[in-house]
Amino acid sequence: MLRVTFLGTGGSLPTPERNPSAIIINREGELMLFDCGEGTQQQMMRAKTGMKALSSIFITHFHADHILGIPGLIQTMSFHGRTEPLKIYGPHWVHEFARILSSLGYYKLKFEIDAIDLSPGDVVKRDDYSIVALKTEHSIPSLGYALVENMRPGRFDRQKAIELGVSPGPLFSKLHKGEAVEVDGKTINSEDVVGEMRPGRKIVYTGDTRPCKAILEASKDADLLIHDSTLASDQQQWAIESMHSTSEEAAKLAKEADVLKLVLTHISSRYSDNPTQLLEEAKKIFDNVIVANDLMELDVPFRDKN
Ligand SMILES: [Zn+2]
Numbered sequence: 001m002l003r004v005t006f007l008g009t010g011g012s013l014p015t016p017e018r019n020p021s022a023i024i025i026n027r028e029g030e031l032m033l034f035d036c037g038e039g040t041q042q043q044m045m046r047a048k049t050g051m052k053a054l055s056s057i058f059i060t061h062f063h064a065d066h067i068l069g070i071p072g073l074i075q076t077m078s079f080h081g082r083t084e085p086l087k088i089y090g091p092h093w094v095h096e097f098a099r100i101l102s103s104l105g106y107y108k109l110k111f112e113i114d115a116i117d118l119s120p121g122d123v124v125k126r127d128d129y130s131i132v133a134l135k136t137e138h139s140i141p142s143l144g145y146a147l148v149e150n151m152r153p154g155r156f157d158r159q160k161a162i163e164l165g166v167s168p169g170p171l172f173s174k175l176h177k178g179e180a181v182e183v184d185g186k187t188i189n190s191e192d193v194v195g196e197m198r199p200g201r202k203i204v205y206t207g208d209t210r211p212c213k214a215i216l217e218a219s220k221d222a223d224l225l226i227h228d229s230t231l232a233s234d235q236q237q238w239a240i241e242s243m244h245s246t247s248e249e250a251a252k253l254a255k256e257a258d259v260l261k262l263v264l265t266h267i268s269s270r271y272s273d274n275p276t277q278l279l280e281e282a283k284k285i286f287d288n289v290i291v292a293n294d295l296m297e298l299d300v301p302f303r304d305k306n
């Protein structure tokens, strides 16, 4: 499973409809938060994401609307008896942030916080995927993130394997894993029955930013691009000054990068209850686009059937 749940989709300020920024990704049962605005833990409860499996929080930048939910969330997890360490990644200053977190108030956390500073281009390697830190353009040091899954084995030609005399069972899985097998003194190589390696899935999350090169490059052929879309095009000048993007700019980048799907988020409070203008302006440029809503869930499937 690769599921994205939008916990907070508002820009800068909470509104009755939208919490500040937070996205949770469930990848095969592991939870990762990208930004954690005020109220994120209650949104997690409403979305029934759970908290126990949360391995990491990736912070795009230290504006309050992206981090204020962290103190409450970690206190709740500690209260529930969490003992596993929590990794918090972000632009430099994450160490200082973690130190402040653990000295807030009188509570003592029951688990460790591993603070990890990231610079643009840094790659966090996990078993089956990586998280790449991307250089974004905002008013303070900031990062975007790309979740990139490893290549997967190619398609297994079951029929051909049977024709070559291989019986379904353990030999099938050996072949699929790339090993050769022997049947009646004859060697059958993996390449004979397994197609070329296939790409995994890719999700890019920009955080707050102007449209920029690193996001464009990382978004090439992404399955999902979640882009800053704070303002409409009549606010272009303010988008430049406040270092955010318009929905039109997000759509242009999505088109150029040839992404499969674009989700607009970080919606300014002025469009909070009616983001139609943002959507319409984006749709003129890139068709497969939606505006995120709080508690919206999106599953990201493999492009080809398994
Ligand atoms: Zn923001």
Ligand SMILES: [Zn+2]
Binding pocket: 061, 063, 138, 208
């Ligand atoms: Zn910001």
